[in-house]
Amino acid sequence: VYRRDTNKYLVVVNASNDAKDWAWLNAVREGKVMIDAQRPWIKTFGAGVTLRNLRDAKAGADMRVDIALQGPKSRDILLSLGCDETTLKKVKALKRTELCEVVIGGFDLVVSRTGYTGEKMAFELFVHPDKAPALWDAICKVGEPLGMKACGLGARDSLRTEAGLPLYGHEMGGEDNFSVSEAGFGSYVKIYKPWFIGRSAYIEKEKARSGIVARFRFTDKGVRMAHNGDPVMDAKGKVIGKVTSCAIDKEGYLTGQAFVETRSAVVNTPISIFQGAENLSLVAPATLETGDRISLPTPAVVVSRFPIS
Incomplete structure (x- = not known):
């Protein structure tokens, strides 16, 4: 908002x-x-x-779509489109989550210093849909010399997973109806306020809450990808939760998020994950013979929910 x-x-x-x-x-x-x-x-x-629905043609000149420009050089790329001195100062003065309404490169923009990648320097550019293709082309042209690359949903998902950010249907809402606090963002819900929609229901659910989303990292490289719903176990083999997201991080390790028991969401807690558990066939240990292979859970560890830079 x-x-x-x-x-x-x-x-x-x-x-x-x-x-x-x-x-x-x-x-x-x-x-x-x-x-x-x-x-x-x-x-x-x-x-x-x-x-007003700004995706509806009825909004006229106020219609907007969002193009995300993220990364350490995003501001340099944005300003390379060209603007006057006043606009330059406005954009450079933006702190995280702030926005301004300016004209850059001839485009009428709402520029917010926000994003879904975890980058400290990141922008979202809200532009009229008729102007979006031209803005995209212009950004690509000035951004290419600075190393900018276009990326899609998969790349964004790996970045937000590594950054510990939630996605609806995974760490929030969805079939499990994870609440804001279960997603790890309970501090944003101000229950000291006398009333807001859902306040009573939120407080009641909090009384019974026993888990929270934590971020994990596999301890070895080259392991199988974990998928949504894969069971998470503690050091004694007890199931304590399930995976909600997983992706490869910048160092080549698989990292992800999982909803686990609150007491297990502590940094450096050893856990293990049964990747692809739903596709595994049950084998009684007593029936195993020499040479048989069975799938074992893969060791991982709970890490800080948000990477410390």
């Missing part, structure tokens, strides 16, 4: 939840859904707010 002005906000949602989130926001605004089980008659503050 970006605050563009005193009463003007920009919300960027998970693409797979676009229709669902748009429907929910409108239903709350129109008072069509219950937002407090204890007081079913109440309506939320700000019911008169104006909602």
Whole structure:
């Protein structure tokens, strides 16, 4: 959620939840859904707010799509498009999570210093969809000499996994309905506030919560990839959770995230993971003979949720 002005906000949602989130926001605004089980008659503050879908052609010149420009040289590449001195100072003054609205390279942009890769220097550029192809081409042209490369969803997923960032359907929400705190971001939920939608349900779930998402790293290279749902075990062989994401890191090790018992989410805790467990056939140890092979869990260790640079 970006605050563009005193009463003007920009919300960027998970693409797979676009229709669902748009429907929910409108239903709350129109008072069509219950937002407090204890007081079913109440309506939320700000019911008169104006909602606009900036992907809809009805938004006209305000339509926006997002192009992410990430990495140590991202600011240099962005400013290489050309801008006046005032804009230069605005962009250079941006701190992490801040944004400004400027014209760079002839493009009308909302520039935010945010990203989904874990990079300290990173930007998201919100541009009109009609101008997006030209902006992409311009960035590629000025970025190539500086080593910029285009990357897709797989590369982004490996970067966000290594950075300890959650993805809806993996570390948040999804079939397991992981809450914000189970995802490791409970500090962002301010329960000291007297009321917000979902407050009571959140507090009740917190009372029974016994796990949290942790980041892990396999101790050896060249091991098999772990997949969502693969069981995680402690040093005694007890199943303590399951894998939610896994990717290769910059040093060539497989790293990932897993929902585990809270007491096992401590840095340097030894764990093991049964990769591809759902495809393994059950073999009774007593039936094994010399030369038989069986799959064993692979050792890993819990590491800091967010890499320390």
